[in-house]
Amino acid sequence: xxxxxxxxxxxxxxxxxxxxxxxxxxxxxxxxPLREVPNPTAISANQLDLSANAxxxxxLLNSFRFGNTDWQKVSNSIKGDTDKKxxxxxxxxxxxxxxxxxxxxNRWTRKGVNVSDxxxxxxxxxxGKGLPPLDQAILFLKPGESLEQLLHRCHQLLxxxxxxxxxxxxxxxxxxxxxxxxxxxxxxxIDAHFVTLYSLPxxxxxxxxxxxxxxxxxxxxxxxxxxxxxxxxxxxxxxxxGSPCLEAIFPDAAIGKRYVRQGELTxxxxxxxxxxx
Numbered sequence: 001x002x003x004x005x006x007x008x009x010x011x012x013x014x015x016x017x018x019x020x021x022x023x024x025x026x027x028x029x030x031x032x033p034l035r036e037v038p039n040p041t042a043i044s045a046n047q048l049d050l051s052a053n054a055x056x057x058x059x060l061l062n063s064f065r066f067g068n069t070d071w072q073k074v075s076n077s078i079k080g081d082t083d084k085k086x087x088x089x090x091x092x093x094x095x096x097x098x099x100x101x102x103x104x105x106n107r108w109t110r111k112g113v114n115v116s117d118x119x120x121x122x123x124x125x126x127x128g129k130g131l132p133p134l135d136q137a138i139l140f141l142k143p144g145e146s147l148e149q150l151l152h153r154c155h156q157l158l159x160x161x162x163x164x165x166x167x168x169x170x171x172x173x174x175x176x177x178x179x180x181x182x183x184x185x186x187x188x189x190i191d192a193h194f195v196t197l198y199s200l201p202x203x204x205x206x207x208x209x210x211x212x213x214x215x216x217x218x219x220x221x222x223x224x225x226x227x228x229x230x231x232x233x234x235x236x237x238x239x240x241x242g243s244p245c246l247e248a249i250f251p252d253a254a255i256g257k258r259y260v261r262q263g264e265l266t267x268x269x270x271x272x273x274x275x276x277x
Contacts, residue, residue, distance in 0.1 A: 037162070037198050039065065057091050066196065195217050211228055224250065225252070228249075250268060
């Protein structure tokens, strides 16, 4: 005769298997599907092949390369058989044009390029190829907008660009709360960088405070994970709830960290984006 223990053992194993299956199945149902770049087999360009301050032109090149066939026409039209040559040709063709946002300067300088000039450069390089113009979005709170609404607006814009076949370019800035000569600490920008969005969830649920992404970093040409989040600590404000923009949590990014002084509060923000929406 079988003992109760011998009978109960397979029942317990069956129950555990059912629980494990349900947990895994329900977890997969809870996570929204990802929206990824249209051309995931593309090869990411590396700004370091040319210059440490070429993140803007390189992020733009990656956006076209990883886009759909319409946008790939742009990257294919840029002369050069290496990343270095193509990035350099972008700078020479549309980066050395006078800036519309900074009087007396070219779009691209030794300090890089700003969002407005990168957007203008992108539209110049796509001109005559039957493509719609790109636009820029400043991702700071609008009057009457909450941080939750900003998070959803940001997600919608980025998703719209991926749906349109063009991975959007993200502008991220590192801020530090710094005091000089014993004065009151103030927030200052200590570095900025451009990356190209690779993936994000297709939708957000009401009440979501963040969403996971992956991005192409032109610094090294690799894909990295990240999170766009409502700040949980002060960002350009005295308290987190007063922050005017979203936090970019990029664990692998060294953006501006070498400029942070010991003991300073520092945080990376999502400042703007360039894409098709």
